[in-house]
Amino acid sequence: MNDESVGIVETKYLNIEEPVLLDSGKALNNVTVAYETYGELNKEKSNAILICHALTGDAHAAGWHEGDKKPGWWEIVIGPGKAIDTERYFVICSNVLGGCKGTTGPSSINPQTGKEYGLEFPVITIRDMVNVQKKLVEYFNITQLYAIIGGSMGGMQVLEWMVSYPKMMKKAMPIATAAMSYPQQIAFNAVGRQSIFSDPNWNGGNYYHLDEIPKNGLSLARMIAHITYLSDESMDIKFGRGLQDKDEISYDFTVDFQVESYLKHQGETFVKRFDANSYLYITKAVDLFDLSLNGSLIDGFKNVEAKVEVLSVDSDWLYPTEQSTEILTALNANDVDASFSEIKSNYGHDAFLLEKGQLNFILSKFLTSNVVTDVMKEVVVTIKSDADVREAANLMLDKQVTHIPVVSDDNELTGIVTSWDLSKSIALNTNLLKDIMTTNVKYCYATDSIDVVARMMSEHDISSLPVVDEDMKVLGIITTDQISHLLS
């Protein structure tokens, strides 16, 4: 275990009371979501980051389960002082719908039959996965996530969130992914499914109570997929034509090369941790994924509001960089605040799980709030300047705020009134807001640097500052609490 880890963690479970409606038109009852969280949710519930896992991942993104030899799957970027800093952010990761790591999937018990679903489980989509994640986010009473981040199929979930719930995140980072499954990707998934179907032990999906599980088929599916996660260069560096446990080729069909042995091992260990039916459902969800609308990705992204960074890996041939720049282009066409970075790596697709240095740098730069808009509260209580003091007092009590921007009939900022001003009104014996409000009011713009604004607030001993646009219209308010929390 290392110093920067979140340490020992546990997977928790949320039972969703209401039926989950699916894209297929069907519904699932008694859905359970397995999830983990790291860090603390702040009072404003504004520091939550949702992490979305890839095809065969799980809720255990960071830290250690008691007794485990390996940490969570994204330990390299999640933890105190890392890019996804658990001393600053509240990190949530849940197992996807259809999975086999605690969230309801085909190996779960169908409440209607009392037996495992098997192929009775409905075909699900990436959007269905996201809808279940949304229930979890709502369970935490979070109305807007600070960020959603994920790679590969996790990146598809990020994109789906951006499109389906555009107001529910400030930032989004889809990594090593695509806005739709392309035929080569579908082809590899289809062959993987075929290898499961072809295994007699699969038995039409009913194998949970049999002596044998379809391990040959699932293992083959994993071997095929695993090739696509690596680059030819990384395989060359890692294996070359090295022989496995022999000095000379043996002219038979035992394993000759290290790469064969490695793949076989990947297949064999995978079947111990994954359910064949889950593999069918999840790869199918990936194949069905397509965010284009009427054949246009620009149309598909037209409602996106998040600040987005698209990230790809130069040696990834499964989700090549072109498919990331396609996302970027469609976002740009919609005037979304979108940027793009490319990880330089010879690891291929798997680089998003491995390139610690580059990932921490890019994630950290993207997540660090450096302009006012990243931390300001957007829903802001204002009061007209012709209002009276009693009105202001009631508003403060009602909305639990200590600072209220005062605006003209045109909604332009004209001053600010604080609880201290109100107490002043008693001494001055006035009921008129304009007698006590501060008219020489400080303000800032949404695009101002947090550093600069924080310095100004500190110099003038201000704890709350209105954020305005160029016409002096109030856009939001920023408090030292928000700043100190995020710059801590």
Place this chain on the structure above:
Amino acid sequence: MNDESVGIVETKYLNIEEPVLLDSGKALNNVTVAYETYGELNKEKSNAILICHALTGDAHAAGWHEGDKKPGWWEIVIGPGKAIDTERYFVICSNVLGGCKGTTGPSSINPQTGKEYGLEFPVITIRDMVNVQKKLVEYFNITQLYAIIGGSMGGMQVLEWMVSYPKMMKKAMPIATAAMSYPQQIAFNAVGRQSIFSDPNWNGGNYYHLDEIPKNGLSLARMIAHITYLSDESMDIKFGRGLQDKDEISYDFTVDFQVESYLKHQGETFVKRFDANSYLYITKAVDLFDLSLNGSLIDGFKNVEAKVEVLSVDSDWLYPTEQSTEILTALNANDVDASFSEIKSNYGHDAFLLEKGQLNFILSKFLTSNVVTDVMKEVVVTIKSDADVREAANLMLDKQVTHIPVVSDDNELTGIVTSWDLSKSIALNTNLLKDIMTTNVKYCYATDSIDVVARMMSEHDISSLPVVDEDMKVLGIITTDQISHLLS
């Protein structure tokens, strides 16, 4: 059937009397080679081109088998007037050792047991395949092939020929191939084999008399491999996300996308024409292929003498261009006359079977003999100038030549003596060669253009011309017969 086809052809069979010794140390008895030939072998046996087929190809490279709906696999480049012009060249193509298309392989009868070999068949190598091809070439009494050409695994055979029998070809063109199998290529082959091993109907290779053959496993292997033969771009153009026989996705595990249906079809038709055990042996031979010597490809290619053109496909990710330029670099380092071309195509690896225009252009340019060295006869009879006329006459009779270059003691060209000169000696009543030989002799260099040389020979009415190096040493002889045959 089209005008430029060789028309109706038949596969023939050669039985190799002596045992074929294999790289493994084992030997195979009673080996049969299935082959086809197109065009006529010339008198000098200098116009033979050997075509080497890929993984699942066969001897039927061109023309039509009686009643067939499709021509041979390389019909686009082989035929009258095409690049591999059957009016000019004698084209040979044979099924590889280990195959299932007429040449001895695991589905053949083992003469020792009277039953199919199955896994009793010895593991073979690309060199073993080439050695069997060599028996066929020798059967035609061909001592030097004009060219050896092949793509993919066929390209490996070309490279093996160049290295193992450097004097047995004038030209060689390895296409879309590599000088060794790299780990990603091995990985795909290994997974293909695994899918056959995993099929219960494979039954340890003994399925020839059973009701079921391992069609699921073989079909899967083919589906996996087929993905690697196409580029993502070609799949995109061909299929996109088009649905198969439905207007909407059906939220079940039936085939949704055209690409799935296509791959399934590829798998299903493949099992009707190919033997699962052959697939094991041939992919294993490919995996074992490695022409490097002590880890160096430069060392591996040190004996190559052929004029080589290395050809790759820009969108081929199974045998990417880098692996072709690696071959080129190693050849260049050995001062081999080697050049390189790249087919521009979005077809991926399969482009070597499809890009008719580019292939015909590149092949034709490469095959057309345009310098003297390409057509000259290298074994040349010479005579010393102090010899007598009787000696010359005997030599002409013995070697069946009409022109003998006359050389000094240092082997420098000093003249030429022809049968016409000899008849002159009778009139002049002299027995001294120097009295009758032509001393004002015309000659050419090995690197001279055939066109220029042909024009000179025509102008001076010369039918036979010595080819010399810069020191006037005789390298060979070129005749109008050779030129007219190759420029026809």
